[in-house]
Amino acid sequence: MDFSQQLSQYLLSGLATGAIYALIGLGFAIIYNSTGIINFAQGEFVMLGGMFGVYFYTIHQLPLVAALVLAVLCAAASGVMFERLAIRPLRRATPLGLVIITIGGSILVRGIAMLVWGKDTHALPTFSGDEPIALAGATLLPQHLWIFALTVLLIVVNKLFFQYTITGKALRACAVNQRAAGLVGIDVRRMVMFSFLLASGMGALAGIIVAPLTMTSYDVGIMLGLKGFCAAIIGGMSNGIGTVLGGLLLGVLEALGAGLISSGYKDAVTFVILLLILFLRPQGLFSSGESERV
């Protein structure tokens, strides 16, 4: 395999993982924009998606599509429950209190998952076979195509939802100014709950479509969550194309780092990028405006 072939292989697999990060990152951005909270538990809903998928498919032997839909619904319901039980009761919430609560929630969810499903690593079957496809000198799995297709679909739906539906517009209004949104009759608390629903549902879907490639277990949430956060931060916490580009960029850099430097330091690449972005451009790579993010 010559170098250009290797490079296109890294690029393609990087884009696929990047798409997953983008979906998780969008979840971070949706919650951040409607509440100002960075939800440290976001990664756990990604894990829940994968684990519920395994639970319904492998243990209850449901057909794949039904298992996937149920898994996303269950994870989204957990997200809503988390908001109701841990976030909403917190009156006079300080940022510090919210950080601690969401961290607490995150390890609580992880712990419960460990107790219920054990510490084993599980795999979901690929959605349509394992026959590799050759493309531009690189090989792809059908699952990669599923990831691309579902990510694009989700991003388009997301965009349309925020642009054209009344709920989407209400969520955007909350992002601009919660009080003003309340004054024009938007039920802000419901919107907050809704943003948790959306974010955990999207995260769960990401967790399901990546599970056939990377396996899943109770503790995959933290890494996936942090990488999604990194994607969102590169994109300047926008719930649009910025975060998607951030995720893809991160995925590609990580694949290149793993391939060309060392696979052991693959994860370190993400965190070095995260620190650099936070230090140098906390407003994100793509936005020029000086916004109060720090």
Add this chain to the structure above:
Amino acid sequence: MRRELIKFALFAAVALAVPATIKGGYLLNVLVFVGINTMLAVALNLLLGFAGQISLGQAAFYGLGAYLSGILTTTYGWNPWTAMAVAAMAVGLLAFVIGFPILKLKGHYLAMATLGFGIIIYIVLNEYVDVTGGPSGFSGVPGLGIGNLHFDSDLKSYYLVWTMALLVMLLAVNLTQSRIGRALRAIHDSEVAARVLGVNARLLKVQVFTCSAVISCLAGSLYAHTVTFISPSTFGFHFSVELLTMVIIGGLGSIYGSCLGAALLTLLPEFLRTFQDYDIVVYGLLLIVMTMFLPGGLVQGFEMLWAGIRRLWPGRAGQDA
């Protein structure tokens, strides 16, 4: 201040008298770890409880201390005390340098940045196999000693660790009663207001961060020399969260609270064997419940309880008034 010193002297006397009341060597061994965790919890509390700056990377400084001490003494044959001092200085310098960009961030972003830093160090400890021994750990770290005195029994280790822990607590008590302590609390309440009143908030935050890192590093060195075997899994994100739980349980901004939190979270798993399987569930619940219902921690809870009991005796309460 005088009252605080008396309180501290009483506490120190109790802490140093404890081994006399214990026969079992095992409990003493656990208490050594309570001492080490007390140092770590007080270090985090200085940053979190007083200056109001969160750090999820404390385990990294702890790990750096342990590994620097271990590597310098075992691989390079240094004197343990020199190694400890050099490690503390190196980690202090590192914390000071990264402190400026990191502490410019606030709240969620600060938490994420310190978390990222912690994970980078964790990955390096795991992957730099030639030097650190990788995931399987690093063994054969020599014990500490002064002249002919070797800290090789649990009792001796207890006194060594608790002397250090008490010194750290004294430093913290002293710090909080000083001008710097008041300045830190001012930053906690409102950084802008503190700045307006002439507090150099940026420098002060970095200094506290550095101080906290150096204390954690010293605790790491002590850990390495006491246990003589270190592996990266001790110094991961999970431990940073455990430290956070200790501080929150004990009470933000309470030095004795941190000691209480460290004692509870270190002793509990030892006496409830089944606890090991449930530990992260319990930590998660504790973090949520405490933040929601008792943000001042157990220490505040005791104070409220005490006030409630006093109210039951109107005569005494009248005397006080």
